[in-house]
Structures are given as C-alpha cells and as structure tokens.
Amino acid sequence: MTHLHELTATEIVQAIHGGRTTAVAVAEACLLHIESRDADVQAWEYLDPGLVLEQARALDRAGGKGALQGVPVGLKDIIDTADMPTALGTPIHAGRRPTIDAACTALTRRAGGIIMGKTVTTEFANRFPGKSRNPHDVTRTPGGSSSGSGAAVGASMVPLAVGTQTTASTIRPASFCGCVGYVPSRGDIRTFGVMEAAASFDTVGLIARSVEDINLFRNVLIGTPPAALPEVAINEARIGFARTGFWNECDEDTKAFLEGFAKTLAADGAAVSDVAMPVALDEVQEAHRWVSSFEFVRNRTFEIDHHWERISSALRGGRIQDGMDCSFELYGESRETLRRCAALLDDVFKDYDVLLTPAVAGEAPVGLTSTGNASFSTLWTALNIPAVTLPLHRGPNGMPVGLQFVSRRYADRMLLGIARAVSRKHG
Amino acid sequence: MTHLHELTATEIVQAIHGGRTTAVAVAEACLLHIESRDADVQAWEYLDPGLVLEQARALDRAGGKGALQGVPVGLKDIIDTADMPTALGTPIHAGRRPTIDAACTALTRRAGGIIMGKTVTTEFANRFPGKSRNPHDVTRTPGGSSSGSGAAVGASMVPLAVGTQTTASTIRPASFCGCVGYVPSRGDIRTFGVMEAAASFDTVGLIARSVEDINLFRNVLIGTPPAALPEVAINEARIGFARTGFWNECDEDTKAFLEGFAKTLAADGAAVSDVAMPVALDEVQEAHRWVSSFEFVRNRTFEIDHHWERISSALRGGRIQDGMDCSFELYGESRETLRRCAALLDDVFKDYDVLLTPAVAGEAPVGLTSTGNASFSTLWTALNIPAVTLPLHRGPNGMPVGLQFVSRRYADRMLLGIARAVSRKHG
Numbered sequence: 001m002t003h004l005h006e007l008t009a010t011e012i013v014q015a016i017h018g019g020r021t022t023a024v025a026v027a028e029a030c031l032l033h034i035e036s037r038d039a040d041v042q043a044w045e046y047l048d049p050g051l052v053l054e055q056a057r058a059l060d061r062a063g064g065k066g067a068l069q070g071v072p073v074g075l076k077d078i079i080d081t082a083d084m085p086t087a088l089g090t091p092i093h094a095g096r097r098p099t100i101d102a103a104c105t106a107l108t109r110r111a112g113g114i115i116m117g118k119t120v121t122t123e124f125a126n127r128f129p130g131k132s133r134n135p136h137d138v139t140r141t142p143g144g145s146s147s148g149s150g151a152a153v154g155a156s157m158v159p160l161a162v163g164t165q166t167t168a169s170t171i172r173p174a175s176f177c178g179c180v181g182y183v184p185s186r187g188d189i190r191t192f193g194v195m196e197a198a199a200s201f202d203t204v205g206l207i208a209r210s211v212e213d214i215n216l217f218r219n220v221l222i223g224t225p226p227a228a229l230p231e232v233a234i235n236e237a238r239i240g241f242a243r244t245g246f247w248n249e250c251d252e253d254t255k256a257f258l259e260g261f262a263k264t265l266a267a268d269g270a271a272v273s274d275v276a277m278p279v280a281l282d283e284v285q286e287a288h289r290w291v292s293s294f295e296f297v298r299n300r301t302f303e304i305d306h307h308w309e310r311i312s313s314a315l316r317g318g319r320i321q322d323g324m325d326c327s328f329e330l331y332g333e334s335r336e337t338l339r340r341c342a343a344l345l346d347d348v349f350k351d352y353d354v355l356l357t358p359a360v361a362g363e364a365p366v367g368l369t370s371t372g373n374a375s376f377s378t379l380w381t382a383l384n385i386p387a388v389t390l391p392l393h394r395g396p397n398g399m400p401v402g403l404q405f406v407s408r409r410y411a412d413r414m415l416l417g418i419a420r421a422v423s424r425k426h427g
Numbered sequence: 428m429t430h431l432h433e434l435t436a437t438e439i440v441q442a443i444h445g446g447r448t449t450a451v452a453v454a455e456a457c458l459l460h461i462e463s464r465d466a467d468v469q470a471w472e473y474l475d476p477g478l479v480l481e482q483a484r485a486l487d488r489a490g491g492k493g494a495l496q497g498v499p500v501g502l503k504d505i506i507d508t509a510d511m512p513t514a515l516g517t518p519i520h521a522g523r524r525p526t527i528d529a530a531c532t533a534l535t536r537r538a539g540g541i542i543m544g545k546t547v548t549t550e551f552a553n554r555f556p557g558k559s560r561n562p563h564d565v566t567r568t569p570g571g572s573s574s575g576s577g578a579a580v581g582a583s584m585v586p587l588a589v590g591t592q593t594t595a596s597t598i599r600p601a602s603f604c605g606c607v608g609y610v611p612s613r614g615d616i617r618t619f620g621v622m623e624a625a626a627s628f629d630t631v632g633l634i635a636r637s638v639e640d641i642n643l644f645r646n647v648l649i650g651t652p653p654a655a656l657p658e659v660a661i662n663e664a665r666i667g668f669a670r671t672g673f674w675n676e677c678d679e680d681t682k683a684f685l686e687g688f689a690k691t692l693a694a695d696g697a698a699v700s701d702v703a704m705p706v707a708l709d710e711v712q713e714a715h716r717w718v719s720s721f722e723f724v725r726n727r728t729f730e731i732d733h734h735w736e737r738i739s740s741a742l743r744g745g746r747i748q749d750g751m752d753c754s755f756e757l758y759g760e761s762r763e764t765l766r767r768c769a770a771l772l773d774d775v776f777k778d779y780d781v782l783l784t785p786a787v788a789g790e791a792p793v794g795l796t797s798t799g800n801a802s803f804s805t806l807w808t809a810l811n812i813p814a815v816t817l818p819l820h821r822g823p824n825g826m827p828v829g830l831q832f833v834s835r836r837y838a839d840r841m842l843l844g845i846a847r848a849v850s851r852k853h854g
Contacts, residue, residue: 082729096526106728187762191626192726196619199626223725224755298650299619301533302509328651332837335614410759 004029009071009159009213016070023070027056027114030072034157040138042131043152045077046084047117055114066112067216067226073108074152074161076145077118078125078195081105088195089121089130089145092307102193104162104204104221111220116158119148122371124300125164125197126319128312129371134176136399140364143173144371146205150177153207154400160217163205166197166292168377170205171389175402176364176372178391180423182206182214182416183377185409186384189221198295200335201288201381211420214388218412232417234425235269239418240352242275242406245282246375251362254401257393261403261426262356268425275355278344281379287334287341288382289322294331297323342383342409349408354418356405359389363399376404386412388419392426431456436498436586436640443497450497454483454541457499461584467565469558470579472504473511474544482541493539494643494653500535501579501588503572504545505552507620508532515622516548516557516572519734529620531589531631531648538647543585546575549798551727552591552624553746555739556798561603563826567791570600571798573632577604580634581827587644590632593624593719595804597632598816602829603791603799605818607850609633609641609843610804612836613811616648625722627762628715628808638847641815645839659844661852662696666845667779669702669833672709673802678789681828684820688830688853689783695852702782705771708806714761714768715809716749721758724750769810769836776835781845783832786816790826803831813839815846819853 004026007015015021031049038044052072059070080086080098082105087093105115120130122145132147134140135155142151146163150173153161163170165183174181182205189204196202204221208214215229241262247255266272297304297320303311304320311320326334348355357380361373380387386409389402405422407415431453434442442448458476465471479499486497507513507525509532514520532542547557549572559574561567562582569578573590577600580588590597592610601608609632616631623629631648635641642656668689674682693699724731724747730738731747738747753761775782784807788800807814813836816829832849834842 093526099520099523101729103726103728106732107725110728110732187627190623190722190725192623196617199618200614222755223728295617298534298617299530301530301537301650302528305533305537328649335837410762 005033006156007159008210009068009208010210010216012071012159013067013069017065023056023059023114024053026070027052027072030116030158037135037155037157041133041135041151041155043119043148043155043157045087045118045120045148048084051083052114052116059112059114064112067220068108069112071113071160072116072158073113074116074119074149074158075105076149076163077121078164079105079162080193081115081118084115084118086118089123089125090310092303092310098193100193103190105193107221107223119152119161121145121147123312123315125166125169125195126315127371128314129368133368134364136178140366140399141176141368141371143176143364145169146173146207147371149207150174150179153177153179153209159209160213161207163207164194165203165205165377165381166201167381168374170207171359171377171387171404172372172374174207175359175389176400178400179207179209180211180214180391181389181402182218183381183387184218185386185412188412196299198292200291200295203381211416211423215416229420230413230417232414232421234265234421237270237418238351238353239265239270239272240275240348240355241272242277242355242357244277244357244379249361249373249375250358251395253395254358254362257401258356258358258403261392264426265356275348275352277348280344281341283337284341284379284382287337288378290326290330290334291338293319293322294326338382345383345385346408354405354407354415356403359402359404363395363397363401380406385409386415388415390419390423390427432460433583434586435637436495436635437637437643439498439586440494440496444492450483450486450541451480453497454479454499457543457585464562464582464584468560468562468578468582470546470575470582470584472514472545472547472575475511478510479541479543486539486541491539494647495535495538495540498540498587499543499585500540501543501546501576501585502532503576503590504548505591505622506532506589508542508545511542511545513545516550516552517737519730519737525620527620530617532620534648534650546579546588548572548574550739550742552593552596552622553742554798555741556795560795561791563605567793567826568603568795568798570603570791572596573600573634574798576634577601577606580604580606580636586636586640588634590634591621592630592632592804592808593628594808595801597634598786598804598814598831599799599801601634602786602816603827605827606634606636607638607641607818608816608829609645610808610814611645612813612839615839623726625719627718627722630808638843638850642843656847657840657844659841659848661692661848664697664845665778665780666692666697666699667702667775667782668699669704669782669784671704671784671806676788676800676802677785678822680822681785681789684828685783685785685830688819691853692783702775702779704775707771708768710764711768711806711809714764715805717753717757717761718765720746720749721753765809772810772812773835781832781834781842783830786829786831790822790824790828807833812836813842815842817846817850817854
C-alpha cells in the first residue's frame, strides 16, 4: 500500500475529489514524514504544522474541487508568503515578513494547494549553500539553489515544490534528488513576489515526482484551466543528441548512460541524431556570466551598502565581484551575444523537436560546501528556452542522475508531452 | 535669483560639491516649497520632513562627492523603501512597510541622493486616479500612473523623480506637467523592489527638468560611473516624423505644433521625412492590451482573492476583466505579434536615428477622474524601445504639451544626445 505522503499530486487530488481521503489526512501524513526525516535532510527553512493543518481544515470544510485540492506544496524561501517569513537564504533577512503573496503562492492557494512551508535556498539563490542535504545520501549536496525544494520532493515530504532558475537552480537539484524538474519558457509564469536575481534569466521552476504533476502544477501557475498534455509518440519525435561543449565535464558513467539512452530512443523509433551545435553558442556561458552578475549586483545594492559584512565571502568574491567588474558596455555586448545566439538555437530547432542533453555531470557530489557543477543548464537558461529533467538513471553509488530534454521557446507542452512518453516507457 | 528648489539636480550637485550650499539647505528649500504648494497639488503619498532632514544632515556630515549629492528625489509609491511605507496606490496596502530598498532606491542613496518621499500613483499603477492634481492648473489631471512624480517635478518640489511605465505612465505625466520624461530601453534599469505590473513592459522611468539631469540620474540608476552624453548635431540627425495611427486623436493645436516642429527641425538642417509605418504595427495596441492584462491579473491574484471589494470597479471591469478574458493561447499569440512587430520597427530605424511623434493628445484634460489618453506611448512601450518627452509647447490654455522622440532599443545615449541638442536650441 502506498502511504499518503508518497502519492503524486494528481493522485491526491483524485482521492480528495472522490471523497477517499481529506486534505487534513494528507497534510498529517506529510507532516509525520517530515518529522521523521527532516532532522537529517533539513529541507525546510520554515514549517509551522499548525498553519499547515489550519489550511487543510479550511479546505476540507469548503469542500472545493480545486486543481490542487489538498496538495501540499513547498515554496523556495525567495518566494513571498503573506503568512510566513521569506528570508532569501541570508541571515540579513531572517524573519522578514512580506505582506503580499507572490503570484505563484496565491495561484497555488486559489487552486486549493496547501503552502506547507518555505524550503531552504542558497544565499540570495546564488551559490553559497544552505543547510539542506541530499535525501538519498545526507553526506551529499541536494544541489542548489532550490536545494530544499529538490530535497523535500525527493524525500517524499511533499509531492510538489516551487523553485527558481537563473543558471541551473531547478534542473540541478531535481536531478540530484531524483525528481522531475521543469523550467518553463521564461515569461510564462509570473515572477511577482519572487526575489529578482537577474531578470534576464529568472524563471519560476517546478519540481515533482511525475510529468503529469508538472503539467497539473504548470497550468495552475500560468493561471489557465487544467489541460491534458498532447499525446506524443516517441517514434514520431525528432530528437537531437546535444553533448554540448561541457560533455567532457560529465562522469564516464553519465556519458555512457546518455549515449545508451540516445540509442534506446532510436530503438523506440525516434529519429535520433547528433546535433552539430553552432560554435558561436560557446560564447553563451560567458555572456550569461556577465549579464547575470551585472543584474544581480545592482539588485543587491541595499545589502551591499548596509550589510556587507553579513554577505558570504564566496558571494562577495564571486557573483558580486563579477558584477562590479562588468561595465555597462560589456553588459550590452553580452545581451547582444545572447540575442544572436538565441536566433542560432532557433535554427537548430528547425531539425529537432527536442534535444537530449546532460542535466548534471553525474551523481550529487559528496560534501555540503558546494551545490555542484552548474554548466549543463546555463546555455538553455541563458537563451530562455524550456527544459525538463527526468530521473531515469542511478549512478555508480546508487544516486539519482537525471537526463535533460530542452525544446524551442514556448514549445513547453510538446516538450512535456515527449517527456511523459519517455517517462511512461522508461521511468 | 533662482531659489534653491528651482535648481536642477546638476546645479545642486555642483553647488554642494563646490561648497556653495548644503544638502540641508536644499532639502529645507524643497520642503518649504512643498509646504506652500502641496495642499493644492497633492503630489505626495508619504513625506516625513524629519526623515528628509536626517538624510540631508548625514550627507553634509559625510561630505561625499556623490553623483547626486544632496539631490532630493521623489519615488513613485510602488517602489520599495526600507524606511518609508510603500502602498501601491491602494488602500489595501496602506502602511505596507518593505524591509529592503528597491534597486533604484538604494542606487539613489548610494549616489548621495535624498529620498524625499513617496509620490502618489494610481491604483496598482493602473488607471484609477490617485489624489494628485496638475501643478499648472489644479482642476486638471497630472496624468498617470506616475502622477505624483510628474506633479512634484513640474511644481519644482524636487528636481528628480522616479516613475514607471507599462503603457504611458511616465511620458504622459511628464508631458502634462511640463517636465522632461524618459523611459529607458526595457531592461537597462533593474526592477527589483518595483511592483511588477506586467513584466513584458514594466520599465523604470525618470522625470526631471532637463535632459542633463536625466542623463545624470540614468547613469546612477543603471549603476555606472557618470558619463557625459555624446554631442549630437541636429543637422546630422535623421528624423522620421511618425504621426502613427493615433494622429487623429490629437488636438488640432498639437497637430499644428508637431507639424511645425518637424519643419523647424528641417530648417535646423536635420534630415526630416514622414515615416511610412508598417501597417502591421497597428496590431501592437491590441497585443499590448492582452499581454499586459494577462500578466497584471495574475500578479494581483492575492488582492483579487482576499480584497476584491477594495479594488476599484474601474480596475475590476477594465484591466482585470481583460486579463481574465485572455486565454494563454491569446497571450502567446499576442507575444508573437509583438516579436514580429519589434523586428518591423527595427527595419524602420535603418533609415532614422529617432522618430518625432506625439507624446499626448494635447493639454492635460480638465477633471481628476481620468489620467488622459494613453495611446501615444503604447506602441513604443510595447516594443521595449526608449522614449523621451520634451516640454517644448504650451497649448491654447497655456498648459504644457510635450513632444516625444523615440529611437531603436539600446540607442538611449544617442536619443538623449539628440534630445539635449533640441532642448538647447528650442527649450
């Protein structure tokens, strides 16, 4: 028998709509499971069981038929909540109390979702780690910056969590924690009430344990009625295998898995071929670095000027130094590079529906001082296209390793349709 | 003798750097002038003279050489301030206290600017008017949504104010109030801490009494060192006269002024010709309507669900209804329309450095129940290009009427260079 906390969001909603369980029962099961695991995993920055049960009781009393009726949801702690603190991963803002729900918070509540609590993030959603650990091996990082969101879903504490991605901050923790992670086309989901890191790239990302759940949650956060994904047959898909310039940073095991999976998809009948990525796309990594740093450092002016000593030296010497070093001219040139590269990538997608590409270098690294290699998402995030990671592999130590599919901008439903078809067959 | 409150920001900085006046003297002069005028004009949502003088005294003690040293600045009340409330133009959020300065607030302070207070805005920076009146005739609107920012600068209460523009919210109040108004290329100035209305268009806008001041403030808010504008000769400028599809909404007086001004520029030696705007650009207005409404309504989910009865019926029946009526498909098609139209407009700029175009239909209308016709900025805002309005005309009732120059995206310095040359010759 599956425990309530192990159900997907889709299963919870069906069970509640069908009268077979209640929001309170689900919330209690998740709270109990969190109690048993969170001393080790430390996914939560803020969690008030009383507030959770209050929401659940109100939902049961109202008896609504929301698209997320009674589904517990974790929110990265850079997403504002009117009834919980939002501390942005820094002691500077410990206890900060917004008075307005972020758009994604409020849309989750409107659909009947329960805001379970706030999940741990790195400092200002950048690199300096929070306290969370990987639920599959607590000596390892869960990835970042949506560290607690990945860990909480990976540990079956909640079926859904919201993260964000400015570089690799959703795809990486989802991959490391054995989850499905999804980054929409930038702009599809509103960022009101989500801390701006670098607006040229900031995207609300979703973490779940199934592609169906991603689709369910996506519709809620876009603010549209529920809609099933298109049925996509693997054998009609045109799939490009994009090793990218970072291929040699992948573990041998990850390389072998991806090479093998490309062959598997071909055996499924998909048209799979190696992609010759335009060499100019190699410039994207550097352009992303300058644009994101330029924007980030100006967005943090208040903390730099008033709380410099409470910013980590890693952030001061990293992103902040980069942002201070970047002139407006370099920022402008870098934006122009990205504009040109986006057009080149559009051309690549004339021949492919999706690209198969690494999500991470391999298993989550041992140690909690780094959130791992972020290179495998930068290209796609920088060019604002959608991405999904599927937990279809285990590495040599039994840790989850995700693969990644990406598609052209705004082709999210097709991308998720293919991801679902692949999950059904190989998940 | 010019009174201190009538100085431009550039003049104030020079006087303070040169030891000829102090931040306290300037602040006191502005406060005194505000006291004499604001009962009529009502530009300020929040103004605490004690807090203003405290900032001024600290600046004088420190004796810095900031780019805005001692310059009083008004901030539209959707821009967060850590030491003042930010109420977003709605009683729902009266007394709301952010704990972090917006990027533009903090950058202003870093440069030695004094945050004078918060200026009145319309409800959620949309259409429903706040209490402000036009300083040139208090029976007339100052325009909106940066109503108080336009009124405060137009009344010489402060030399600089920050507004925002999602449709026409900086150019229109600047024009109605006799100010220079500037909307940068979208993305150049960070929006962290500025209420998101519709991120596809939201732009921080500046209001001042000279183009030099706009340039000074622009560099501060971009976060770059001071830099003089390029010297641009009018007789080397290629100027397109773009009446646009809204020409017939202009007053006869405004039409005559613009027709005459195009001839004046030609007489100055500029290459001036009528622009044949691509007919497809007529679709922009409708696309902007859907995109901005789709985004706005989702960003206001919290207030719609928890404070519906405190939202004006104008907003409920207008922007909110539009946003609820707009499907994700229509939103997507409208974004695609804008993408196509931006490319068409790029082509127009192959032949022109700037376009001369109406800023407003004419003088600010009598009455305070509407902020006036917003049509003349929508095209440019929707396509994310920079715009500047110059107060070079008075209408039949002696009220200011601005003209507008726009240029290609990211050509802001050239645009401001031309605007300065035109101001010097005809201002």
